Amino acid sequence: MRIAGPAIILSIRAHGEHGAIVRALTRSDGVQAGYVRGGRSRTLRPILQPANTISGEWRARTAEQLPALTVELVDTRATLHGEPLAAGALEWLTALTAAALPEAQPYPRVYDALDGVLGAIAAAPSARGWATGLVRYELLLLAGLGFGLDLSACTVSRATEDLGYVSPRSGAAVARGAARGYEAKLLPLPDFLREGGAAEWPDIFDGLRITGHFLARDLLPGPRSDVLAARERLVERLKRAVA
Numbered sequence: 645m646r647i648a649g650p651a652i653i654l655s656i657r658a659h660g661e662h663g664a665i666v667r668a669l670t671r672s673d674g675v676q677a678g679y680v681r682g683g684r685s686r687t688l689r690p691i692l693q694p695a696n697t698i699s700g701e702w703r704a705r706t707a708e709q710l711p712a713l714t715v716e717l718v719d720t721r722a723t724l725h726g727e728p729l730a731a732g733a734l735e736w737l738t739a740l741t742a743a744a745l746p747e748a749q750p751y752p753r754v755y756d757a758l759d760g761v762l763g764a765i766a767a768a769p770s771a772r773g774w775a776t777g778l779v780r781y782e783l784l785l786l787a788g789l790g791f792g793l794d795l796s797a798c799t800v801s802r803a804t805e806d807l808g809y810v811s812p813r814s815g816a817a818v819a820r821g822a823a824r825g826y827e828a829k830l831l832p833l834p835d836f837l838r839e840g841g842a843a844e845w846p847d848i849f850d851g852l853r854i855t856g857h858f859l860a861r862d863l864l865p866g867p868r869s870d871v872l873a874a875r876e877r878l879v880e881r882l883k884r885a886v887a
Contacts, residue, residue, distance in 0.1 A: 645711060647673050647702040650718055652758055654742040656692045658684060666692060666713055667742055668700060671755040675747045678702045678713025688715070694738040695721045695762050721766055729771045729885060732878035733778060737761065739871040744785055744863050757784050771882060775848045776836055782855035783837065791815070791862040793854070795838050798822055809833050810854050831857065845886050852879060 651668035654675065659665045664683025669675050678700070683692055691698065697719040704711035724730040741758060745751060761781045764774040786792055792815070797804045799816035808820040809830035817838075823830055831854045834847035843851070856875065864872055 645702070645704040645707055645709075647676060647711075648700065649673075651676070651698055651700045652738075652755070652762070653692060653694055653696050653698060654738045655694060656683070664688075664692060665710070666715070668698065669741060669745070669751075669755055669758065670700070671752050672750055674749040674751060675742070675745050676700075676702055676711070676713075677747065678711045680713050680715060690720070690722055691715055691717045693720070693722045693725065695724070695734040697759070721762060724766060729878075729881055730765050732874070732881050733765050733771075733774065734762070736874040736878045737778065737781065739874045740782070740785065740859070740864075743868050743871045744789060751788055754785060754788050757781050771885060772842075772845065772848070775882065776841075776843050776851070779837070779848065779851040779855055782859060786855065786858055786863060789863060791858060793817075793858065795833065807833055807838065812857055815858060849879075849883075 649670055649672065651670045653666060653668045655667045657665045659679060662682050662684050664680045665677060666680050666683065667675055667677045680688065680692065682688055696717065699716040699718050701714045702711035721734065724734055737758065758781065761774060761777040764777045768774045783793065793810065794816040797817065798807060798819035799811060799814055800822035801819055803819045806820050807817040809818040809823045810833045811818055812831055817833060818830055832850045834843060834850045836843040836847055837851055860869065860872060
């Protein structure tokens with residue numbers, strides 16, 4: 645077994661006195677785990693950081709064996725871990741991806757989207773520049789794993805205009821006219837989730853509320869719900885920053 649190519653580091657776990665087990669997302673082979681000899685050394689610790697992009701090579705004699713992984717740094721995002729908002733976003737995105745994706749299943753669109761939002765976090769001067777990308781990534785991950793939302797038309801009237809809400813049960817859009825009297829039971833639908841583009845903070849938080857609801861219900865139930873604590877910390881930091 646041999647896999648080689650760029651990968652985004654999702655998690656690192658100490659193994660033995662000096663090694664580390666690293667899980668990383670590749671574009672063509674999905675999430676792959678590997679043992680990095682000396683992974684806790686001063687040389688490799690700066691490389692083995694969540695959200696860093698590496699060039700990795702996984703080798704194993706059999707499919708059942710944990711592969712040995714050698715790494716070379718391609719793109720570091722280590723400095724972002726010192727910035728509270730960016731660090732919270734990196735922690736959440738990598739934890740979410742590690743928890744949600746099955747191993748060894750290719751998700752090239754997810755890889756490209758994750759790489760894009762991580763690049764936006766590194767480049768954006770403020771959180772508003774990447775927060776919409778983070779929400780869209782959550783939406784894409786839901787869709788890629790079979791829990792996509794239907795935001796194309798109203799689930800009641802089939803209208804395609806004036807869509808203002810999402811049903812928390814079905815994940816389908818609801819037009820404002822059809823929602824009259826039931827607004828409190830529905831999730832407000834911000835325009836940027838359907839039309840793209842930038843958004844103001846109230847709309848961003850509405851988007852986070854939608855994706856958060858379906859992530860908790862459909863993608864991260866039971867034992868996997870532990871990773872949602874990272875999302876809660878990020879959302880609280882964003883609210884404090886805006887306030």
